[in-house]
Amino acid sequence: MRATFIKALAEIAERDERVMLLTADLGYTVLEEFAGRFPSRFFNVGVAEQNMLGVATGLAESGFIPFVYSIATFATLRPYEFIRNGPILHQLPVRIVGVGGGFEYGTAGPTHHAVEDVGVLRLQPGITVIAPADYNQARTALETTWELDGPVYYRLGKDEQRLVPGLDGAFSLGRAQLVRDGDALLIVVMGSVAPEAVAAAEELSVDGIECAVLVVASVSPVPEEDLIEQLSRFRTVLTVEAHFVTGGVGSLVAEVAADNGLGCRVVRNGVKVPLGAPGGSEAYLLDHHGLSRGKLREAARLAVLQTASI
């Protein structure tokens, strides 16, 4: 996803000289595509994320469109107040690119696991928050949002292979994408864990349980109308995210349901405990937190059974 994103960014930079790329010394082997083609618009600012956001604020106020790049935790949490008082307060076109949302940096450990990045940025009005589900959607998201007036946060994964069946790279601000339909349950998923959610739905289909899957990549602005339309069809909704259950898509769905008086039950699947040992690979950690296809399949099956008994 990140390599596709940077390649697409380089194509945009070819057309528009305002586009710059700053990194806090991360992205080795990923950013060369841009750095090699546009050396005067590429800056490795060193391991200093706060300064990177401050510099980007000054550049953006001067007419540039700076993309700032780091691992998702370092891109969002360390410079959070700079993001708040800089691009958001001044409504400037700074683009924050956070790589490795969720557990993608598996064995690197909790310092590298971004499970609150979407939440802390989503609660700020005035910043667009995008969490693509696969690399094709990431490319479309970039191509349709890079020129927005205000700031944008892109939460990217590292995978360049897996595609979400039925998504076909679709993205539209303020919209959600229904990639699979069904009548037993609605699964609403955010981010690169989406293929796991679709795989769970496919496995349940074998047993005759048909689940709909809705991808929410445009977290802010909220795809309110699409969510209302889909949530209204179901008695139970299962949310899935490699993120704390508070603040991310689970909260978002619960808010839309409550705000609009929808009658559905919202079952949130995400990280519910503080980060820490045991560690392991991304696959291990997703399973540990109930986010592997197998665990999601059983969570969905249970939710369907509970719904039938209500």
Added chain:
Amino acid sequence: MASGSILAKEVRRIVLEQSKRANVGHIGSALSIADIVAVLYGGAMRIDSPQEKDRDRFILSKGHAALSLYAALHLRGWLSKGDLDTFCGNASFLGVHPEHTLAGIDFSTGSLGQGLSIGAGVALASKLRSSSRRTFVLLSDAECNEGSCWEAITFAAHHALSNLVAIVDLNGQQAFGDTQDVLSMSPMAERWRAFKWDVHEVDGHDGEALLEAIESLDMSSGPPHVLIARTTFGKGVSYMERQLKWHYWPMSDIEYDNARAEVERA
């Protein structure tokens, strides 16, 4: 210069008037930088109008001294008396800390340690665009406690941002007392020098010395510049000078009368 000349005495008078009218504090910090903003807005900066794209930029990183900045904007004719009189009122654009929504203010500040990074970005943009625009950032000495300042200081030196001028208001005081006692940044000049800046130590209340120092800077090439401006907290009102109380307190009627009289006599 004649049309833009600003007297520090007038800045101080406005600081006293407005802080008395609004019944707010931060008076000592505003008085500390009165001479610096008078020099910047009175001739050192190339600023014909707030709308001019390539005018010099000023970032008041120590945002809590904004009243002196408002005074300078008013004395330049960019801020009406009516608007100045809304200072700290409801629905006003003039708060204790400056907001970019006010014409002439480019960046909202108030959280210490952020202005120099932003200034470095502005200066870098000027270099990339081959703009003659220069960027001035005013920091407090205690603000240099913030680690982020040193990220920006390192960055600006590495990229040889010769069009960037930091001014440190070295008044030696912070919110709980003397900087020497709270968290010493001494020797301030040597620290900046070690970070490869072009360092100038100057009397922050000597307008001519400040102007001379700024005009001596090579802003076309070489390292970024810093003026370590030795100042007195509360300068110009003897009972406020070096007194921590005036970081916080508003003036009583008698205190105001005495302060005004002293500033007028100066």
